[in-house]
Amino acid sequence: MEKKTGLAEYFPIWDKLTVQEQELLNKYAYYHKFPAGTVVHNGSADCLGILVLSSGQLRSYMLSDEGREITIFRMFEMDMCLFSASCMMKNIQFEIAIAAEKDTEAWVIPPHIYKQLMEQSVAVANYTNEIITGRFSEVMWLMEQVMWKSFDKRLAAFLLEECNIEDSLMLTITHEKIANHLGTAREVVTRMLRYFQVEGMVKLKRGGLEVLDRKKLQQLAE
Amino acid sequence: MEKKTGLAEYFPIWDKLTVQEQELLNKYAYYHKFPAGTVVHNGSADCLGILVLSSGQLRSYMLSDEGREITIFRMFEMDMCLFSASCMMKNIQFEIAIAAEKDTEAWVIPPHIYKQLMEQSVAVANYTNEIITGRFSEVMWLMEQVMWKSFDKRLAAFLLEECNIEDSLMLTITHEKIANHLGTAREVVTRMLRYFQVEGMVKLKRGGLEVLDRKKLQQLAE
Numbered sequence: 001m002e003k004k005t006g007l008a009e010y011f012p013i014w015d016k017l018t019v020q021e022q023e024l025l026n027k028y029a030y031y032h033k034f035p036a037g038t039v040v041h042n043g044s045a046d047c048l049g050i051l052v053l054s055s056g057q058l059r060s061y062m063l064s065d066e067g068r069e070i071t072i073f074r075m076f077e078m079d080m081c082l083f084s085a086s087c088m089m090k091n092i093q094f095e096i097a098i099a100a101e102k103d104t105e106a107w108v109i110p111p112h113i114y115k116q117l118m119e120q121s122v123a124v125a126n127y128t129n130e131i132i133t134g135r136f137s138e139v140m141w142l143m144e145q146v147m148w149k150s151f152d153k154r155l156a157a158f159l160l161e162e163c164n165i166e167d168s169l170m171l172t173i174t175h176e177k178i179a180n181h182l183g184t185a186r187e188v189v190t191r192m193l194r195y196f197q198v199e200g201m202v203k204l205k206r207g208g209l210e211v212l213d214r215k216k217l218q219q220l221a222e
Numbered sequence: 223m224e225k226k227t228g229l230a231e232y233f234p235i236w237d238k239l240t241v242q243e244q245e246l247l248n249k250y251a252y253y254h255k256f257p258a259g260t261v262v263h264n265g266s267a268d269c270l271g272i273l274v275l276s277s278g279q280l281r282s283y284m285l286s287d288e289g290r291e292i293t294i295f296r297m298f299e300m301d302m303c304l305f306s307a308s309c310m311m312k313n314i315q316f317e318i319a320i321a322a323e324k325d326t327e328a329w330v331i332p333p334h335i336y337k338q339l340m341e342q343s344v345a346v347a348n349y350t351n352e353i354i355t356g357r358f359s360e361v362m363w364l365m366e367q368v369m370w371k372s373f374d375k376r377l378a379a380f381l382l383e384e385c386n387i388e389d390s391l392m393l394t395i396t397h398e399k400i401a402n403h404l405g406t407a408r409e410v411v412t413r414m415l416r417y418f419q420v421e422g423m424v425k426l427k428r429g430g431l432e433v434l435d436r437k438k439l440q441q442l443a444e
Contacts (some may be wrong), residue, residue: 090355122342129354132358133313136316139361139365183369
């Protein structure tokens with residue numbers, strides 16, 4: 001029963017739903033744990049459902065035919081993940097992958113249930129709209145970065161973001177993983193990190209790095 | 223009166239509106255001509271309204287601080303342009319510009335009227351959703367291109383697309399304009415077009431080019 005009270009707390013427009021709609025969610029939504037590393041969604045073949053995160057961290061990314069990756073956006077507590085229910089949305093013509101970066105817990109709303117809600121509730125339809133528009137903004141931001149920003153600035157911004165997420169200046173992350181976030185090759189990351197080290201901004205360590213000069217990184221990122 | 227019958231024909235979910243909603247549109251939507259070259263929308267400062275195209279061609283593009291451009295998507299007859307009413311959408315945090323590539327005629331639905339419709343009609347809300355999701359797919363496609371595709375393939379695909387739009391193998395377009403579509407520098411375009419010419423795929427002309435070997439371009443683009 002506890003989890004159902006929970007969904008009401010985490011579903012941002014719960015109060016705009018009718019009692020019948022709330023009952024529908026209570027009946028069909030279920031709570032699920034995704035251990036770190038789980039691939040939650042992998043292209044158009046999957047359609048698990050809408051995820052409402054109660055804890056953890058998801059990463060959505062794009063995969064090239066050659067296995068290269070780039071992070072599109074991340075989701076945290078209270079975020080709603082729509083693309084894991086891409087089958088319910090018309091006009092979705094791209095493949096996206098979603099994986100748990102940390103142990104993640106979420107309510108799963110089956111796609112046909114959410115679709116039914118969207119079709120009958122103007123509040124749900126408009127809220128869905130807001131979320132997609134927010135994701136759209138993130139992709140446009142990323143496009144700007146990729147198109148017009150030099151790699152040193154992107155790497156600096158990424159390291160600062162990681163420090164924020166981890167709430168630590170010590171980052172446990174491989175050069176390979178950083179490359180997969182930023183859509184580039186490992187060697188490019190290694191080369192730039194070595195330059196950052198020479199400049200005194202970071203100190204490279206086994207399996208990670210430490211940010212030494214946050215301010216200088218910030219200036220570079222801007 | 224004619225134009226109002228027209229909007230009913232061009233607005234794809236007209237039949238799903240109530241009589242009151244149809245009357246609202248008939249009362250407030252107006253017909254407007256945008257001569258080729260008109261900048262319809264230029265970032266978050268503008269908020270003209272939703273455009274429903276009855277003829278012509280619009281280009282939406284991203285501008286860098288340094289004045290570089292890249293085409294995000296194009297709109298043709300029957301298409302609906304949402305981003306010219308970006309003020310009515312929550313979570314839009316990016317700047318996009320929209321310009322008429324050809325003489326364009328469209329119905330303009332003022333943003334507050336469309337917003338009112340979205341908030342009361344689940345059909346309008348879900349249709350808006352579909353359009354945004356479609357645009358999202360186009361941006362994701364573009365991101366894939368920019369990230370993983372070599373420039374020769376992107377240029378080949380662009381030339382083929384232009385031939386389709388113009389219904390001609392003779393393209394009147396400068397290297398500068400092609401560069402602005404593809405988000406690169408003019409010299410890069412010129413160099414690649416010269417290579418295409420050596421390979422017998424195009425013939426460069428004053429102020430444009432002719433596609434000589436469509437098949438070969440197609441093979442390259444794939």
